[in-house]
Amino acid sequence: MKQLTERERMAKRLPTYRIRDFDEVELGFTEDQAIREASRDIRFCKASCMLGCPVGVNIPEMLRLVAEGNYEEAYRRLIKKSPFPAITGRVCPQERQCEMFCVLAKAGKPISIGAIERFVGDWALANNVKEEATIKPNGLKVAVVGSGPASIVVASDLARLGYSIDMFEESHMAGGVLVYGIPEFRLPKEIVRKEVHRLKELGVNIRLGVPVGTAITIGELAREYDAVFLGVGAGHPKFLNVPGENLLNVYTANEFLTRANLMKGYRFPEYDTPLHVGKRVAVIGAGNTAMDSVRTAKRLGAEEAIVVYRRSRQEIPARAEEVLNAEEEGIKFEFLLEPIELLSNDKRTVSGIKLMKMKLIESSNCERKAVVPTGDTTKLDVDTVITAVGFNPNPSLKIGTNGLDTDDMGRIKVDGQGRTSLKGVYAGGDIVTGEGTVIEAMGWGRRASTAINEDLSVR
Amino acid sequence: MFKVNEILMKRQLASGVKEIIIFAPMVSRAAKAGQFITIMTDEKGERVPMTLVDWSATEGWIKIVISEVGLTTLKLGSKEVGETLYYLAGPFGNPVSELNSSTIILVGGGVGVPAIYPIARSLSRNNTVISIIGYKNANSILYEREIGEVSDEVIIATDDGSKGQKGFTSDALRELLDSGRKADAVWVIGPAMMMKACSEVTRPYAIKTFASLNSITVCGSGMCGACRVSVGGKTKYTCMDGPEFDAHEVNWDELILRLGAYKEEEKRALGRYILRSAN
Numbered sequence: 225m226k227q228l229t230e231r232e233r234m235a236k237r238l239p240t241y242r243i244r245d246f247d248e249v250e251l252g253f254t255e256d257q258a259i260r261e262a263s264r265d266i267r268f269c270k271a272s273c274m275l276g277c278p279v280g281v282n283i284p285e286m287l288r289l290v291a292e293g294n295y296e297e298a299y300r301r302l303i304k305k306s307p308f309p310a311i312t313g314r315v316c317p318q319e320r321q322c323e324m325f326c327v328l329a330k331a332g333k334p335i336s337i338g339a340i341e342r343f344v345g346d347w348a349l350a351n352n353v354k355e356e357a358t359i360k361p362n363g364l365k366v367a368v369v370g371s372g373p374a375s376i377v378v379a380s381d382l383a384r385l386g387y388s389i390d391m392f393e394e395s396h397m398a399g400g401v402l403v404y405g406i407p408e409f410r411l412p413k414e415i416v417r418k419e420v421h422r423l424k425e426l427g428v429n430i431r432l433g434v435p436v437g438t439a440i441t442i443g444e445l446a447r448e449y450d451a452v453f454l455g456v457g458a459g460h461p462k463f464l465n466v467p468g469e470n471l472l473n474v475y476t477a478n479e480f481l482t483r484a485n486l487m488k489g490y491r492f493p494e495y496d497t498p499l500h501v502g503k504r505v506a507v508i509g510a511g512n513t514a515m516d517s518v519r520t521a522k523r524l525g526a527e528e529a530i531v532v533y534r535r536s537r538q539e540i541p542a543r544a545e546e547v548l549n550a551e552e553e554g555i556k557f558e559f560l561l562e563p564i565e566l567l568s569n570d571k572r573t574v575s576g577i578k579l580m581k582m583k584l585i586e587s588s589n590c591e592r593k594a595v596v597p598t599g600d601t602t603k604l605d606v607d608t609v610i611t612a613v614g615f616n617p618n619p620s621l622k623i624g625t626n627g628l629d630t631d632d633m634g635r636i637k638v639d640g641q642g643r644t645s646l647k648g649v650y651a652g653g654d655i656v657t658g659e660g661t662v663i664e665a666m667g668w669g670r671r672a673s674t675a676i677n678e679d680l681s682v683r
Numbered sequence: 684m685f686k687v688n689e690i691l692m693k694r695q696l697a698s699g700v701k702e703i704i705i706f707a708p709m710v711s712r713a714a715k716a717g718q719f720i721t722i723m724t725d726e727k728g729e730r731v732p733m734t735l736v737d738w739s740a741t742e743g744w745i746k747i748v749i750s751e752v753g754l755t756t757l758k759l760g761s762k763e764v765g766e767t768l769y770y771l772a773g774p775f776g777n778p779v780s781e782l783n784s785s786t787i788i789l790v791g792g793g794v795g796v797p798a799i800y801p802i803a804r805s806l807s808r809n810n811t812v813i814s815i816i817g818y819k820n821a822n823s824i825l826y827e828r829e830i831g832e833v834s835d836e837v838i839i840a841t842d843d844g845s846k847g848q849k850g851f852t853s854d855a856l857r858e859l860l861d862s863g864r865k866a867d868a869v870w871v872i873g874p875a876m877m878m879k880a881c882s883e884v885t886r887p888y889a890i891k892t893f894a895s896l897n898s899i900t901v902c903g904s905g906m907c908g909a910c911r912v913s914v915g916g917k918t919k920y921t922c923m924d925g926p927e928f929d930a931h932e933v934n935w936d937e938l939i940l941r942l943g944a945y946k947e948e949e950k951r952a953l954g955r956y957i958l959r960s961a962n
């Protein structure tokens with residue numbers, strides 16, 4: 225059998241340099257690399273990779289067009305499924321989505337689909353590829369609530385079809401987690417800004433500073449608009465619920481990342497929002513949020529930045545590439561430990577964590593191994609704690625609204641196409657699924673925009 | 684036509700205290716007593732919460748009263764009529780609890796006085812309202828007339844006795860209760876120390892007491908947890924579960940501790956701002 229050629233790897237900035245600033249870590253493929261990597265594709269395989277992509281990108285088509293150097297056509301076809309490739313190319317957990325299903329994955333050398341997608345997206349942004357179609361207004365109005373990935377897709381899909389779109393976002397910047405959560409060094413905000421700018425070019429009216437629920441209710445929106453889409457995410461942080469949680473220098477990851485990224489606290493005092501980063505920082509949890517927090521802390525001067533996780537290396541839920549990047553940057557990982565108390569020497573500021581040692585056991589009714597306490601405890605001395613233990617949906621959206629069905633976790637119930645229990649009201653993204661991924665949220669946005677268009681067309 | 688977030692009027696009420704009227708039609712339509720907004724003066728600014736003091740849905744404006752205590756409030760105070768704020772969002776938080784045919788004592792301290800105005804206005808419709816308003820001295824008195832218009836009775840207290848009763852609002856409140864006046868509920872708004880003192884005064888009387896907390900906030904919308912406070916031993920979000928809480932259940936010492944979390948940075952930022960403005 226023919227020897228498989230090696231995967232092309234994106235160049236990365238050296239850890240010693242990159243931990244000193246917030247510039248992007250991974251540099252993307254050069255044109256040569258993109259063509260070489262795309263040419264590694266096995267034509268006429270069954271393209272099982274597509275099964276792993278939540279929005280069904282036609283991956284072999286993209287690879288063929290890139291291999292031929294036809295980037296513009298690659299882009300135009302790609303965005304039919306994945307509308308913001310510069311973003312998804314960077315943040316999709318490819319190792320669990322498209323790339324996991326590539327036939328070459330078994331040999332450990334799947335096509336670097338994400339990196340190629342990123343290349344195509346960046347190329348289109350750099351070359352300012354414009355919309356082809358002219359938009360014919362159809363006289364219908366849709367309210368889109370939130371401005372994260374799900375909402376962005378709904379707004380851009382429907383605007384292209386001629387709907388008049390008002391987007392309501394409570395924050396001062398559109399983009400959802402893409403701007404307040406995921407840091408600059410992983411997803412430059414300039415990219416999100418450009419994509420949001422494109423929405424405006426499509427005629428989407430973005431209204432910032434409007435918390436739906438208290439400023440205007442879902443019911444009011446439903447009366448004023450032909451349809452309403454709720455893409456408000458699940459951004460209400462869970463607490464550890466252990467003693468000492470309100471000591472100084474204990475942050476939720478969302479507060480830490482919001483201060484650092486959205487409010488640009490990393491440039492205090494040029495920007496006004498302060499934040500504290502000590503010398504020894506522990507982050508509780510090992511998801512994307514934890515990884516982003518711990519790497520941000522490192523960049524803000526923590527000498528030791530430690531991830532404390534209750535399971536083991538294998539179960540880490542964060543995007544694999546970022547775990548690797550974190551390890552390269554000197555982030556420490558402590559496994560099988562669960563905080564039971566946050567300690568303080570002066571009763572004011574956190575000074576350590578009391579931890580329960582955990583163990584994994586086989587469990588019959590669950591795919592994952594169960595994790596249980598061993599009864600032994602240990603202590604970790606730290607001066608800053610960041611908790612990244614998950615999110616709930618924010619209940620304030622539902623203020624003043626009756627009849628919107630949610631499940632026991634507060635997630636909005638929808639049918640397969642994003643229709644909620646209220647007529648004319650649709651939902652998608654994390655508010656429906658709980659914490660998911662960017663591309664899953666976009667997929668929900670696409671389903672909802674399709675349903676809205678169908679429902680309003682037959683009316 | 685005005686621009687959204689444009690400053691329509693500005694007035695100095697006392698040294699370091701300004702009343703600002705802003706064009707914000709969306710907020711003015713929905714505003715209710717007890718709620719607040721968040722503001723950024725400029726792109727690099729902090730996002731700070733301010734109580735909605737008054738509003739007009741028909742004319743589209745809202746009113747806030749700011750106390751210039753640090754960088755953001757100074758920047759806000761220096762904005763002129765005709766300028767627009769970079770960002771303004773709201774309303775946030777829960778409206779004030781409703782009561783009927785009760786006797787209510789409202790206690791406001793300093794810039795807390797304007798904050799009790801909308802509550803007094805709302806509650807005075809169906810209740811008897813006694814307002815206790817407290818200041819440092821006669822020169823720092825503000826919102827006396829406004830409070831008078833929506834209260835059945837007003838008691839003024841100044842720390843130095845230069846006007847009204849001498850002493851803190853908590854002293855005035857104690858005297859009133861000791862004198863045998865009955866009240867069904869008490870509201871207190873002002874500095875955390877003052878709210879703590881007032882809640883200790885009402886505790887032995889077992890009068891339901893509400894305080895509107897002013898914890899440090901970042902988002903105002905329940906997504907960061909910066910504003911968390913302990914109430915009845917449980918962690919609560921000031922911005923979402925409050926800002927009004929049962930004052931007897933609030934862990935005041937923790938709130939006061941957390942309010943001081945950024946003292947050093949606040950000083951640095953303020954110093955830098957003053958230096959810059961001087962040059």
Ligand SMILES: Cc1cc2nc3c(=O)[nH]c(=O)nc-3n(C[C@H](O)[C@H](O)[C@H](O)COP(=O)(O)OP(=O)(O)OC[C@H]3O[C@@H](n4cnc5c(N)ncnc54)[C@H](O)[C@@H]3O)c2cc1C
Nearest residue numbers: 370372373374394400401405436457512653654660661662
């Ligand atoms: C730190 C972090 C890192 C992540 N990293 C990755 C990653 O690498 N790859 C990946 O695929 N996924 C990642 N995720 C998950 C991913 O970001 C989310 O699944 C995705 O953003 C969900 O999109 P959404 O559109 O549902 O909502 P969100 O992105 O959460 O956006 C919701 C928006 O709605 C606004 N909003 C909320 N309530 C209201 C209201 N009442 N009125 C008006 N506006 C409102 C919010 O302000 C927000 O802007 C990460 C998440 C976090 C927190």
Ligand SMILES: Cc1cc2nc3c(=O)[nH]c(=O)nc-3n(C[C@H](O)[C@H](O)[C@H](O)COP(=O)(O)OP(=O)(O)OC[C@H]3O[C@@H](n4cnc5c(N)ncnc54)[C@H](O)[C@@H]3O)c2cc1C
Nearest residue numbers: 731732733734749750753754755756897898899900942949
């Ligand atoms: C729900 C709510 C309603 C409020 N309403 C009003 C109001 O109507 N008028 C008014 O003048 N003030 C109000 N405040 C307080 C006001 O938000 C702060 O005084 C302001 O943020 C201080 O910012 P600064 O940069 O000027 O001062 P800083 O230099 O940041 O701080 C000065 C002092 O203010 C406190 N503080 C700092 N940041 C915040 C913050 N984000 N939130 C609260 N306190 C903070 C600090 O403990 C410090 O003692 C309210 C606060 C809350 C939570």
Ligand code: SF4
Nearest residue numbers: 277281306316321322
């Ligand atoms: S959108 Fe994400 S999952 Fe789908 S092909 Fe692109 S990188 Fe893979």
Ligand code: SF4
Nearest residue numbers: 266269271273326327
């Ligand atoms: S990416 Fe992998 S699975 Fe998909 S078409 Fe190419 S070789 Fe086949």
Ligand code: FES
Nearest residue numbers: 903905907908922
């Ligand atoms: S201020 Fe962010 S959760 Fe209350």
